[in-house]
Amino acid sequence: MTRTDGFEDDEFWTEFYDFLFSEQRYSQAEELLDSSPLLAFTPGARVLDLCCGPGVFTVPLARRGHHVTGVDRSPAMLERAREFCGAAGAKARFVRTDALHHVEPEAYDVVLNMFTSFGYFEEHAANMRVLRNMRACLEPGGRLLLDVAGKELLARKVVPPKVVHRGGDLLVQTDTVLDDWARLRSDWVLVRGDRVRRASLVWFVYSAVELRAMAEEAGFEEVEIFGGFDGRPYDQDAERLILRASRQG
Numbered sequence: 067m068t069r070t071d072g073f074e075d076d077e078f079w080t081e082f083y084d085f086l087f088s089e090q091r092y093s094q095a096e097e098l099l100d101s102s103p104l105l106a107f108t109p110g111a112r113v114l115d116l117c118c119g120p121g122v123f124t125v126p127l128a129r130r131g132h133h134v135t136g137v138d139r140s141p142a143m144l145e146r147a148r149e150f151c152g153a154a155g156a157k158a159r160f161v162r163t164d165a166l167h168h169v170e171p172e173a174y175d176v177v178l179n180m181f182t183s184f185g186y187f188e189e190h191a192a193n194m195r196v197l198r199n200m201r202a203c204l205e206p207g208g209r210l211l212l213d214v215a216g217k218e219l220l221a222r223k224v225v226p227p228k229v230v231h232r233g234g235d236l237l238v239q240t241d242t243v244l245d246d247w248a249r250l251r252s253d254w255v256l257v258r259g260d261r262v263r264r265a266s267l268v269w270f271v272y273s274a275v276e277l278r279a280m281a282e283e284a285g286f287e288e289v290e291i292f293g294g295f296d297g298r299p300y301d302q303d304a305e306r307l308i309l310r311a312s313r314q315g
């Protein structure tokens with residue numbers, strides 16, 4: 067039995083790949099880019115896809131004519147992203163680095179952070195720093211779009227453990243609330259043939275109010291919250307917590 071801890075472990079993203087990045091997610095990304103008012107960027111926009119993973123959004127954005135940079139700290143994820151990009155006949159730039167340190171001053175019109183790729187650092191100050199880095203990467207007038215599973219939504223489905231079958235694999239995911247709902251730990255057990263693989267992830271979960279306050283503290287303006295990519299409000303029918311904000315000046 068092997069065990070993985072934390073988002074920084076390259077093996078986690080590879081081992082659990084099929085469950086995190088299903089074919090359905092790739093096709094859903096295409097659909098969202100065709101239909102979402104929140105993802106309708108000006109033609110040829112310079113887009114930073116921060117924590118891009120295997121390029122689920124990076125590549126289709128590049129194919130739609132945007133100038134996209136995908137940043138991730140996992141070599142395995144970037145390798146998949148590059149392969150996907152090549153196979154799609156698209157052009158994108160990929161950079162291996164840590165979101166904690168990635169700043170390209172005023173180089174982008176859009177910063178994207180998709181599929182709960184925020185709140186990974188143990189210290190609140192580090193997560194704030196990532197937000198400040200995102201702002202620094204934007205040209206004045208540029209926009210951040212950050213998509214997470216909001217705390218209000220997670221509260222509805224944290225228990226009981228989730229069991230997923232895919233192919234011959236079985237995944238059991240158990241979530242535990244930590245630190246008065248500040249953070250969540252997700253314990254994953256993957257049974258693949260005779261092998262059992264365990265992983266444990268801890269991350270900050272945010273309510274809409276908390277995330278808005280953090281964005282404002284980081285210097286963002288025109289902060290808006292949505293409950294889905296169709297632009298719906300963040301209310302009882304919300305599916306995601308999506309923050310859109312702009313850098314002015």
Ligand SMILES: C[S@@+](CC[C@H](N)C(=O)[O-])C[C@H]1O[C@@H](n2cnc3c(N)ncnc32)[C@H](O)[C@@H]1O
Pocket residue numbers: 073074079087116117118119120121122123137138139140143163164165166179180181182183186
């Ligand atoms: C949940 S996946 C999301 C990937 C992609 N945004 C998507 O929509 O499919 C999170 C990604 O964040 C990356 N990551 C984790 N910590 C990071 C860090 N400190 N700096 C940069 N990337 C990081 C992981 O390698 C992983 O590819």
